[in-house]
Amino acid sequence: MKNESSTVENYIKTIYSLCDKNGKTTVSAVAERLQNNPASVSNMVRRLHEKGLLENKSKLILSKEGNLLARQLIRKHRLWETFLVRVLNFKWEEVHDIAEQLEHVHSPLLTERLPVFLKYPKFDPHGDPIPDKKGNLPDLNAIPLTEAEVDQLYIFRSVATDKSDFLNYLNKKGLQLGQKWKVTEKEEFDGSVKLLIDENREVYFSETVAQNF
Amino acid sequence: MKNESSTVENYIKTIYSLCDKNGKTTVSAVAERLQNNPASVSNMVRRLHEKGLLENKSKLILSKEGNLLARQLIRKHRLWETFLVRVLNFKWEEVHDIAEQLEHVHSPLLTERLPVFLKYPKFDPHGDPIPDKKGNLPDLNAIPLTEAEVDQLYIFRSVATDKSDFLNYLNKKGLQLGQKWKVTEKEEFDGSVKLLIDENREVYFSETVAQNF
DNA sequence: GTAAAATTTTAGATTAATCTAAATTATGAA
DNA sequence: TTCATAATTTAGATTAATCTAAAATTTTAC
Structure with missing residues (x-):
């Protein structure tokens, strides 16, 4: 495009x-x-x-093209808002007009690296969902791993990141999309969790990893 | 303007x-x-x-106005380059075109907060000097505190930051512009330094503070 | 000091993005 | 179904930023 x-x-x-x-x-x-x-x-x-x-x-x-362009712009807008609030300590009411300018900066590499630095946020500081790079909005009914209840059964449907590396990492740990899992232990002090996958395999994840579900 | x-x-x-x-x-x-x-x-x-x-x-x-505008644009350009390299892990050869776009984003608040976050850098990743917000270039003969030689006498002529808070902090610590000082001890492991000011007062500074001279 | 060469300016056109005013086309209420 | 109102489009102008071609000016070289 x-x-x-x-x-x-x-x-x-x-x-x-x-x-x-x-x-x-x-x-x-x-x-x-x-x-x-x-x-x-x-x-x-x-x-x-x-x-x-x-x-x-x-x-x-x-059109399909127009729709994708719109979602990519919203993605950039909300990523920049997240950056301004989280990194430069802006208040959430202050960031709209600045993000309105920043969203028009054109650089595929920048658009790729900003969310890496921000750890793949799913929501901006106003609570609005951030589309992924393909333009898909996060499932609003999805529950992040960090908020999963202990012993409640869930299905692994998505990751918060659009970095394929992350999915590869999970696959290597034996976790596939579509699998059922539950949190069996939750460590409050460092935010790490222990999962039971398919009723038979245990995996540990740090908080950083958990936030990306 | x-x-x-x-x-x-x-x-x-x-x-x-x-x-x-x-x-x-x-x-x-x-x-x-x-x-x-x-x-x-x-x-x-x-x-x-x-x-x-x-x-x-x-x-x-x-004109005076034109000159100031140019220097402020160069300031923004070099601050963004510094950001891209230091924070988003770009290589220094990759950042020019992106900074060329970012420098035109107009927001006094953003222009104020970016250098705060970056700890008031004096030079960009290409080694070019970053003008302060009044458009003044750092003194190229000045030596940053982090590079001062132990026991060599220096005169305190400037700070790398344009945040008046920082100068206030130094004043409170008993350090005034124009004073003579030397580094008496340099801690390699954390970058902190011990200064002897006016031959009679000792002050300690962390690396973060030292970088701002 | 003048003529050739280089530089700069003017004149007129083009494109993107906007406007106002007028014309056209839809909508919807009796 | 028709006519008034609302919505949209067309026509023509404007402004910023660019172009080409030609005219004017300045420099330089002899």
């Missing part, structure tokens, strides 16, 4: 956030949100369609 | 870096560097002068 201007990116994000359950929104809604004239929006809609970011010439529905 | 576009900022930075000993450069040099047509540069020069960023209508000399 080639680079889009910040303006185009802002339109796509706005359209994404205004879409109803049918994945649709209107020219006037976008105009209102961006405080632009409807004529400007109408014009931009044509150009977004030419770029392949909208499904339809006149309907405001994001 | 009101916000300038990234384009304007890039012109100012380019002019700054091309200026000769008389603080002057040429349309063609800027055109060459930016890979723009000389006609475009000529046009922009008029606009930069209208904005008060150039001294003269036709001569390419930065």
